[in-house]
Amino acid sequence: MRIAYFINQYPKVSHSFIRREILALERQGLEVQRIALRGWDGELQDEEDIAEREKTRYVLQDGVKGLLGPMLQVLRAEPRRFFAALWLSLRMGLRADRPLPYHLVYLAEACRVVQWLQAFSAEHVHAHFGTNSTEVVMLANVLGGPAFSFTVHGPEEFDKPQFLHMGEKVRRAAFVAAVSSYGRSQLYRWVAHAHWGKVKVVHCGLEPSFHAVAPVAAPAAPRLVCVGRLCEQKGQLLLLEAARILAAKGVPFELVLAGDGEMRAQIDALIAEHGLQAQVRITGWISSAQVREEILAARALVLPSFAEGLPVVIMEAMALRRPVLTTFVAGIPELVRPGENGWLFPAGAVDELAAAMADCLAQPADVLQRMGDAAYQRVLERHDIDTEAAKLAGYFKACA
CATH class of the missing domain: 3.40.50.2000 (Glycogen Phosphorylase B;)
Structure with a gap:
């Protein structure tokens, strides 16, 4: 045909x-x-x-x-x-x-x-x-x-x-x-x-070439990654507010913003305003292979979206055995199950976002491994x- x-x-x-x-x-x-x-x-x-x-x-x-x-x-x-x-x-x-x-x-x-x-x-x-x-x-x-x-x-x-x-x-x-x-x-x-x-x-x-890779253990480093266009609907500004809360509490963390977009200058300015230059890194546009490496180098994906359909990057992270921190928005709860393969929090709720990030960063390796394995099974069944x-x-x- x-x-x-x-x-x-x-x-x-x-x-x-x-x-x-x-x-x-x-x-x-x-x-x-x-x-x-x-x-x-x-x-x-x-x-x-x-x-x-x-x-x-x-x-x-x-x-x-x-x-x-x-x-x-x-x-x-x-x-x-x-x-x-x-x-x-x-x-x-x-x-x-x-x-x-x-x-x-x-x-x-x-x-x-x-x-x-x-x-x-x-x-x-x-x-x-x-x-x-x-x-x-x-x-x-x-x-x-x-x-x-x-x-x-x-x-x-x-x-x-x-x-x-x-x-x-x-x-x-x-x-x-x-x-x-x-x-x-x-x-x-x-x-x-x-x-x-x-x-x-x-x-x-997702094609098999993306997820048919040997499991990679979550890093010991307290690193989270957010993948997506730098735009209002993805919620990166709220994510930086949550990062400021963690920094004020003395929680050690690294945050990678993988992507670029129309809000790059505003996000750069907020990073500087909150003094987060040592904790936050922006990659700019990167290839699919580089996205994969950034996800594997992190403990989890965080995506505090205000509006979505069903983000492909959530599927990609789960296929790489990484749990996901994201919002109760649109089709996301159809894939992400709280406590099983990730964390869900209300959209726009900075305190709940910061609490989810702190909880993820505090989890031992075996818990993250269990959640990552559950994420892998869930996404392969559906995507x-x-x-x-x-x-x-x-x-x-x-x-x-």
């Missing part, structure tokens, strides 16, 4: 789970066309990402002006379909998260995408994230392209579903994949009961990429 994947930006350092999914589908015997809006200009760390970039076609490679030709070609060839898609794009631009001109650009992007889909003889197209990428494949479908589906991750789709016209997208889709039961429940809110059967739970997964890709492949084939 020939399918296409459409992503806003691919490959991307923080979206390795999409690459894993595509490669797993190819192992299932599907042919996968990669299409993205952009992604050719970002710095890539992984050799696999660099290889994926060579396989990907980019809609905006020639800028917005490069879309004019495909749009005129589709208008001449399929005027009825074009005006139906234009009407839909105008409707999508009403009370939307972005102004109307953006939605007209999405139509132009869809004109180029549908030509590539038809040239590839794609039988289905799948998008990740229920934002502009899904709107483009939906418009491509109206223009004569194949049936489409999309994966909803959150939290953005849950923050503004009405402005993203989530209900319209679900109604027109062949099916929708949610990465957690929580995500599925949020989609149920925006469509009639008759469409609930379209919403499937398909977890993000094997080949198992999840087989689910997706079945849904794709059922739509053909």
Whole structure:
């Protein structure tokens, strides 16, 4: 079966789970066309990402002006379909998260995408994230392209579903994949009961090469690692407030912030303000292999997120036999079990976060080992990429 994947930006350092999914589908015997809006200009760390970039076609490679030709070609060839898609794009631009001109650009992007889909003889197209990428494949479908589906991750789709016209997208889709039961429940809110059967739970997964490594004992050093983009929703500012509490109490610790992002300067400033330069280190963007090494060099992963879907980095840490300290947010409690494979605390609660960090740092090696082993078993049961890709492949084939 020939399918296409459409992503806003691919490959991307923080979206390795999409690459894993595509490669797993190819192992299932599907042919996968990669299409993205952009992604050719970002710095890539992984050799696999660099290889994926060579396989990907980019809609905006020639800028917005490069879309004019495909749009005129589709208008001449399929005027009825074009005006139906234009009407839909105008409707999508009403009370939307972005102004109307953006939605007209999405139509132009869809004109180029549908030509590539038809040239590839794609039988289905799948998008990740229920934002502009899904709107483009939906418009491509109206223009004569194949049936489409999309994966909803959150939290953005849950923050503004009405402005993203989530209900319209679900109604027109062949099916929708949610990465957690929580995500599925949020989609149920925006469509009639008759469409609930379209919403499937398909977890993000890990390939065996990630977790099939010899167990590494938790270090004696009191080190914790937080992996993720430096942004408001991940809660790193709260994490630094908790670190300040530990430092004031004389608790020895090291904290590694693995990642980079728009809040880097603010986080650097808060580290300096609290005098935490000796305890806190920021790595900047690093490769998947370096993320693995940072997790293995820590006693546990800490992720004090304010909003999430179900973070892939939690799965990665658990697959490496490290317990997780994180929040009662979205799909996280479906994976992390307090006292068994990690700590859960209320989002935004700095004292509870500091207490969880202190408790983790105080645990003897055998307790951390037991929790890490339990984490490993739990994540392998729920997040094997080949198992999840087989689910997706079945849904794709059922739509053909």
